[in-house]
Amino acid sequence: MKVIELTPPYLIFLGDVKDPTYAKTGAGLAQWRPEQCLGQLSLVDDGIDLGLPTLSIAEAAEQGVRSLIIGTASIGGGIPDSWLPTLLQAVEAGLEIVAGVHSTLASHPLLSAAARAAGTRLVDVRVPPAGIPVATGKKRSGLRLLTVGTDCAVGKKYTALALERAMCEAGFNARFRASGQTGIMITGEGMPIDSVVADFISGAAELLSPANSPDHWDVVEGQGCLTHPGYAAVSTGLLLGSQPDAFVVCHEAGRTHISGWEDFPLAPIAEVIERTVAVGAITNPTIRCVGISVNTSRLAADEIPDYLQELEAELGLPCFDPLREIPQALLDSLQAMTVTTTAKEATS
């Protein structure tokens, strides 16, 4: 196993959480992979409702659920004692437990003893797999698109998922590749790139999007941004290892500074494009920007079309709100790249 892999189908565990902002993982799963979510389980009557059937552990096991996914964050980041009886019951029923909590499942003495006894796995999606090599930089067959950002938390994961969906609907051979814990839980596999040891970041990115058929697109979830004072190293390593042929810049309309680092203004989108090409060209000289994805949540509905049109005029690239639509012009340019690449590989 070279990347983290989960075992579907899932029961989404929501703990005793009532505030939906703490249930992003569960909500993401229900939105993007509903076919793999057989049910939900909340410990409280007025808990979060993802619109899935409510199942007990016994019912879930009976219906073929293979993994319980902890779909909420707890205050403090650990496993509250009030969750334990349910998690232990799931382990005893042979379910794997999946979590992205800070203190790992594996370090919990009761859970790890129970999992050993039951012969089932505890999957900590923040813990990278062992044996990640240093990146080779060698070109791999197949095509890759990376979502990059003007900051953290601007919609890189959402954009990549929306692109995968639109590409598959348009007949592309495309697959989302998760580089963060929520993405890994949504898609069932991936690489927690920000938890990898420094020397191996680009090697981890190479594992995440392995060689594939010439017409295949990996749509890689980006992390951080190249101008981030804290996280730019992660973004750099992911970019070099992903070797993207195409990238989409993700931006939140109205954001002016790096969130949490208010002394640092956001780089203009044109500068982000320039920096991404400068670094990305080291491992893929033909890298190019194919579009701008805008998180428009701070804009009024009637401001959105003007905002996108002005940006499009300024940058000469398709600009879009991924909640609304993936523009045909972007899909067309990816299609043209697919044709060129498959023709080149067929004659080489």
Add this chain to the structure above:
Amino acid sequence: MKVIELTPPYLIFLGDVKDPTYAKTGAGLAQWRPEQCLGQLSLVDDGIDLGLPTLSIAEAAEQGVRSLIIGTASIGGGIPDSWLPTLLQAVEAGLEIVAGVHSTLASHPLLSAAARAAGTRLVDVRVPPAGIPVATGKKRSGLRLLTVGTDCAVGKKYTALALERAMCEAGFNARFRASGQTGIMITGEGMPIDSVVADFISGAAELLSPANSPDHWDVVEGQGCLTHPGYAAVSTGLLLGSQPDAFVVCHEAGRTHISGWEDFPLAPIAEVIERTVAVGAITNPTIRCVGISVNTSRLAADEIPDYLQELEAELGLPCFDPLREIPQALLDSLQAMTVTTTAKEATS
């Protein structure tokens, strides 16, 4: 403790190694910190001689040695059984053991049990300290110089040590800051930056060169290079966290490709300068290149002056062989920066 710290004075342990290329750490210590090396200990008659007095463990302990430093690499990277009796004797005599081996000292059952019993430390210089934060990007007082490279293993550590020595001799308030295991062993403290988890690389670099008096120079040992397909993420994170005011580009004359990645030509020095400024300016807008350090080991002695003069004419910067001399022009420009900075901090 925020960075790794060793306890001098030292006994340099050379194992049963006979080939000096495997004793770089020991040789570096004897060269750069002779006053802290009370002796050497080899297990074989025709072993490596660093020119230090030969001491048994008992003699070393008697003379006040506090740490045994493993100054050689073993074949395989671990602790050979033939070394164990001596290391255990050192632990029992209360010495700390320091190593940069791949399989850690702490994971060796006999050594770790003996160290616990004797109440002494095993120091693995590849293991970063706990609790490294994400970088803040906030400007710290004091001045910083970083050695960057056109590749790995071109003389970044050597150049930084030679700069520290020349600066101190010229009356600067300067200190070498080690970012790799050999440098940490030589200087007795530092941060193994390539072993830090991705999210914390720049934070680790911030810890390595903390706030200091306005006239103080940290001379930070660089790692990798910004165009390296495997290690650029480490170089990027170290550059952003170090926030250097000045940098020196290190290059090996005659090297044409990234060593071990032969598909990747070296970037020209001018491009390395440009990329270093572009990234470094994110956290320090006044960053600038102050010189080029050339490893001339592949050149004939009579080729060296011409090579350096041509480079100097091309780049308009002091170009030097750090084995020979640190140019006065470089020291002068650092002195001018010191004056400007201390004057600015005095009036602010």
